[in-house]
Amino acid sequence: xxxxxxxxxxxxxxxxxxxxxxxxxxxxxxxxxxxxxxxxxxxxxxxxxxxxxxxxxxxxxxxxxxxxxxxxxxxxxxxxxxxxxxxxxxxxxxxxxxxxxxxxxxxxxxxxxxxxxxxxxxxxxxxxxxxxxxxxxxxxxxxxxxxxxxxxxxxxxxxxxxxxxxxxxxx
Amino acid sequence: xxxxxxxxxxxxxxxxxxxxxxxxxxxxxxxxxxxxxxxxxxxxxxxxxxxxxxxxxxxxxxxxxxxxxxxxxxxxxxxxxxxxxxxxxxxxxxxxxxxxxxxxxxxxxxxxxxxxxxxxxxxxxxxxxxxxxxxxxxxxxxxxxxxxxxxxxxxxxxxxxxxxxxxxxxxxxxxxxxxxxxxxxxxxxxxxxxxxxxxxxxxxxxxxxxxxxxxxxxxxxxxxxxxxxxxxxxxxxxxxxxxxxxxxxxxxxxxxxxxxxxxxxxxxxxxxxxxxxxxxxxxxxxxxxxxxxxxxxxxxxxxxxxxxxxxxxxxxxxxxxxxxxxxxxxxxxxxxxxxxxxxxxxxxxxxxxxxxxxxxxxxxxxxxxxxxxxxxxxxxxxxxxxxxxxxxxxxxxxxxxxxxxxxxxxxxxxxxxxxxxxxxxxxxxxxxxxxxxxxxxxxxxxxxxxxxxxxxxxxxxxxxxxxxxxxxxxxxxxxxxxxxxxxxxxxxxxxxxxxxxxxxxxxxxxxxxxxxxxxxxxxxxxxxxxxxxxxxxxxxxxxxxxxxxxxxxxxxxxxxxxxxxxxxxxxxxxxxxxxxxxxxxxxxxxxxxxxxxxxxxxxxxx
Numbered sequence: 013x014x015x016x017x018x019x020x021x022x023x024x025x026x027x028x029x030x031x032x033x034x035x036x037x038x039x040x041x042x043x044x045x046x047x048x049x050x051x052x053x054x055x056x057x058x059x060x061x062x063x064x065x066x067x068x069x070x071x072x073x074x075x076x077x078x079x080x081x082x083x084x085x086x087x088x089x090x091x092x093x094x095x096x097x098x099x100x101x102x103x104x105x106x107x108x109x110x111x112x113x114x115x116x117x118x119x120x121x122x123x124x125x126x127x128x129x130x131x132x133x134x135x136x137x138x139x140x141x142x143x144x145x146x147x148x149x150x151x152x153x154x155x156x157x158x159x160x161x162x163x164x165x166x167x168x169x170x171x172x173x174x175x176x177x178x179x180x181x182x183x
Numbered sequence: 184x185x186x187x188x189x190x191x192x193x194x195x196x197x198x199x200x201x202x203x204x205x206x207x208x209x210x211x212x213x214x215x216x217x218x219x220x221x222x223x224x225x226x227x228x229x230x231x232x233x234x235x236x237x238x239x240x241x242x243x244x245x246x247x248x249x250x251x252x253x254x255x256x257x258x259x260x261x262x263x264x265x266x267x268x269x270x271x272x273x274x275x276x277x278x279x280x281x282x283x284x285x286x287x288x289x290x291x292x293x294x295x296x297x298x299x300x301x302x303x304x305x306x307x308x309x310x311x312x313x314x315x316x317x318x319x320x321x322x323x324x325x326x327x328x329x330x331x332x333x334x335x336x337x338x339x340x341x342x343x344x345x346x347x348x349x350x351x352x353x354x355x356x357x358x359x360x361x362x363x364x365x366x367x368x369x370x371x372x373x374x375x376x377x378x379x380x381x382x383x384x385x386x387x388x389x390x391x392x393x394x395x396x397x398x399x400x401x402x403x404x405x406x407x408x409x410x411x412x413x414x415x416x417x418x419x420x421x422x423x424x425x426x427x428x429x430x431x432x433x434x435x436x437x438x439x440x441x442x443x444x445x446x447x448x449x450x451x452x453x454x455x456x457x458x459x460x461x462x463x464x465x466x467x468x469x470x471x472x473x474x475x476x477x478x479x480x481x482x483x484x485x486x487x488x489x490x491x492x493x494x495x496x497x498x499x500x501x502x503x504x505x506x507x508x509x510x511x512x513x514x515x516x517x518x519x520x521x522x523x524x525x526x527x528x529x530x531x532x533x534x535x536x537x538x539x540x541x542x543x544x545x546x547x548x549x550x551x552x553x554x555x556x557x558x559x560x561x562x563x564x565x566x567x568x569x570x571x572x573x574x575x576x577x578x579x580x581x582x583x584x585x586x587x588x589x590x591x592x593x594x595x596x597x598x599x600x601x602x603x604x605x606x607x608x609x610x611x612x613x614x615x616x617x618x619x620x621x622x623x624x625x626x627x628x629x630x631x632x633x634x635x636x637x638x639x640x641x642x643x644x645x646x647x648x649x650x651x652x653x654x655x656x657x658x659x660x661x662x663x664x665x666x667x668x669x670x671x672x673x674x675x676x677x678x679x680x681x682x683x684x685x686x687x688x689x690x691x692x693x694x695x696x697x698x699x700x701x702x703x704x705x706x707x708x709x710x711x712x713x714x715x716x717x718x719x720x721x722x723x724x725x726x727x728x729x730x731x732x733x734x735x736x737x738x739x740x741x742x743x744x745x746x747x748x749x750x751x752x753x754x755x756x757x758x759x760x761x762x763x764x765x766x767x768x769x770x771x772x773x774x775x776x777x778x779x780x781x782x783x784x785x786x787x788x789x
Contacts (some may be wrong), residue, residue, distance in 0.1 A: 042325075086508065087509050089381055089383065
């Protein structure tokens with residue numbers, strides 16, 4: 013029995029790493045070197061006292077490749093633990109976007125109204141522009157950005173996903 | 184992110200405050216001594232001058248000056264492979280470090296424990312494009328198991344200790360430590376090996392009882408079982424090979440081996456089928472194809488072994504034991520995956536085998552299987568035609584057979600390194616290895632130029648042993664400068680060149696795949712290897728026909744110093760048997776005349 017053909021699924025790979033020089037480079041170098049895809053990437057220290065950071069990578073791959081990603085990442089020296097979260101593993105995945113809209117008059121009012129409906133907060137405003145802050149699932153952010161497009165969407169900055177398992181399970 | 188920080192008990196010393204204060208370079212050497220290092224293979228340069236000065240002022244550790252940094256790594260690899268210790272390399276910054284990359288990746292793919300120290304510009308100069316500055320940790324990251332750029336004096340001792348731990352534990356591999364010059368000059372605190380090394384690094388070496396039990400249950404029920412063993416057995420130490428021999432004996436199963444695993448079973452053992460894979464024996468490949476339980480031990484289903492994947496060992500129940508969990512189900516989906524050190528896996532299989540009744544599933548009746556294997560053996564797939572007339576052209580296979588026979592006759596412990604290509608495969612096929620750690624070859628990366636520096640490393644480790652580099656004339660020119668190292672240290676290395684005036688394996692593939700258009704594979708303008716040997720203060724010999732072969736081999740083996748033997752062999756000889764690329768194990772080419780069957784798909788494969 014050899015590698016079977018399977019269809020790709022979207023997954024968040026959450027990686028707990030030692031907070032040390034080069035740890036992120038090892039992980040992303042492994043992804044590019046072995047031909048795995050990175051759709052989004054977040055990384056930050058999550059436990060200062062134990063020098064640990066968490067990397068979240070969104071990727072799309074077959075279950076076999078996801079298993080390989082986990083195994084290959086797990087064997088990196090500074091990696092503590094790896095979780096692979098697909099639709100089958102209940103988890104929460106959230107992302108933040110800062111969205112700059114340059115508009116005046118009617119379009120400006122429309123943008124503000126839609127922002128309210130999405131619970132996007134204006135965190136900066138000038139006579140001709142807004143910066144909205146919006147947090148949520150990635151598709152909600154996509155929808156908001158699409159709605160802003162005809163209203164003067166000028167620039168978008170997104171964080172990429174942070175994810176965590178639901179319930180008492182921990183990484 | 185922060186630099187790796189490690190707590191040490193020692194307070195930082197003030198520079199020059201008292202004479203017991205060690206410099207970073209002295210701390211480095213003290214750690215090496217603590218780690219049991221006896222030999223460093225290296226090449227000096229600006230950034231490592233303080234380390235070389237510290238080497239000059241001590242005599243616990245010997246330094247071997249190579250002639251190229253790549254050779255330092257290959258020498259260290261062979262030193263490690265032939266002793267079971269960690270090989271140590273020291274090179275300067277910039278080009279010194281970049282020259283090691285091939286060697287490091289070679290060690291990575293063959294799982295050889297090596298620690299490479301590279302000089303670096305001083306910490307304040309990092310990132311300024313300073314003279315001989317390179318982003319060494321960046322460049323070597325995918326070529327090493329782990330690497331460090333030391334930025335603080337107090338990290339020198341703990342990181343170097345840890346580097347050895349990481350190199351030798353779990354699946355062994357190369358570790359690089361980049362040492363900025365100012366940290367080697369300035370004072371640094373010494374500390375013992377940390378009790379808890381890198382907190383996230385916890386390789387699993389002890390296999391689970393339950394998976395061993397499942398594996399042995401399948402083995403007990405097997406009618407056509409086969410062990411398929413690899414370099415992991417060699418890495419697990421001679422005890423692992425001893426345990427394997429016992430397991431093969433107890434079970435009565437046939438055993439085949441990868442290129443990297445040769446020597447774990449005695450070549451002449453009646454249960455040993457020879458090497459499997461692209462240039463493996465007919466019986467080994469047919470057994471792999473036809474077995475009903477395949478037990479992979481410390482091997483990794485490399486593409487040279489599997490051939491066409493969807494036809495690899497079809498229908499067999501597959502057991503795979505490896506120390507690296509990422510190898511299991513990587514290429515071939517298996518039924519039982521065992522994570523653990525090969526020695527422990529085999530020992531526990533033996534225990535389980537002994538305590539489980541024989542007929543848990545069905546009585547083992549392997550007589551038929553052995554009968555079938557012996558039928559396959561009759562094919563004599565390693566056979567070749569040698570005209571014995573004194574003026575006849577020497578066949579390379581015959582030259583290796585004679586070399587093997589005459590080497591055995593010396594009664595000396597013999598280590599063989601190779602370069603990469605046809606001669607390497609012929610050596611694997613025809614030079615029978617009876618003990619582990621005697622066979623030094625570049626398997627995973629296939630590095631031409633490996634053999635000569637590897638012979639240096641092996642001879643340094645075993646000064647009284649017979650060390651032979653079975654070489655091709657093209658490969659050996661890639662690191663031929665090491666003849667100078669051999670001369671300097673009076674190493675009695677024997678370089679046995681099978682000279683067919685072609686990059687033979689390239690020529691063979693061009694013949695098979697590209698209608699014999701020998702594009703750039705002819706070894707034009709070769710040196711006179713006899714004069715070359717003499718110019719490097721060694722002995723040069725040449726055999727041009729059958730009548731000269733035995734005399735040259737005998738003279739080479741009897742000579743107490745280094746010898747280069749130029750064995751002029753048949754130019755058109757191809758390495759058979761062969762699984763052509765894209766084909767299955769039961770579609771082997773056994774000799775010339777079957778060459779037109781390579782699929783379009785196969786032509787795409789390396």
